[in-house]
Amino acid sequence: MQSSWASLFLIGNFFAFGYAALPLQILTWGKTPPPFHITIWATLVQNPVQSICSCPLPDTKRLSYPTACPRIVSKDEWGGRPPKGPTEKMNVPVPFTVVHHGGSKDYCTTEERCAAIVRSYQTSHMDSNGWNDIGYNFVVGEDGNVFEGRGWEAVGAHAPTYNTKSIGICIIGDFTDRLPNEAALKAVQSLIECGVEQNKIQRQYQLIGHRQNTASSTVCPGTKLFEEIMTWPQWTPDPKNVKGFQTNWD
Ligand SMILES: [Zn+2]
Secondary structure (H helix, E strand, O other), rough: OHHHHHHHHHHHHHHHHOOHHHHHHHOOOOOOHHHHHHHHHHHHHHHHHHHHHOOOOOOOHHHHHHHHOEEEOHHHHHHOOOOOOOEOOOOOOEEEEEEEOOOOOOOOOHHHHHHHHHHHHHHHHHHHOOOOOOOEEEEEOOOOOOEEEEOEEOOHHHHHHHOHHHEEEOOOOOOOOOOOOOHHHHHHHHHHHHHHHOOOEEEEEEEHHHHHOOOOOOOOOOOOHHHHHOOOOOOOOOEEOOOOOOOOOO
């Protein structure tokens, strides 16, 4: 790059992207292509704490950005049926998030196929179990999409004793022997973050797998997925309600 063009680029970036990136532009000058400077700027300005320190910072790592919420495929979009009876209003923000798997080795990586499986879950829950609607608050596919179930505002039917106090998220498939793909895991994490930002889930929420619900006898969400969520920061081996008691309420 000619020096005059280089100066223009530097000055342009300085005014366009702010003071924060300038020292890094100088440090990395000549070593990296221009998009890298923009990446540095974006990282620094949008998430300054994590840019500097990768250590665990429970509150600062959840800086609020409206763009953090994933796209949620609405019931209309996936061809869901309306509830056949009244659902209970959720008292938000809830203190728990419960992770499930579908429990059948039926996987999907396209929105069309995932939507068909979500419809089959709803049919099973409404017609076989006799529930008013699909049990989960949300369903996530390995296509990376989040599908609306009962949503944030209605009590689900997925984990007895936790239903009125949690958002239940199910990943489509059986994760006994393998993990969900990265797209699905990221979608779950992003959805939880979104719930925290929108005050649907308490900031200090506890994350559990369905098998931790003593009122259920289940291996859900599958051993591999359970081992994965055990590594997530807010997973708890000892779920307690907000007053510090064990969760055998209700
Ligand atoms: Zn489950």
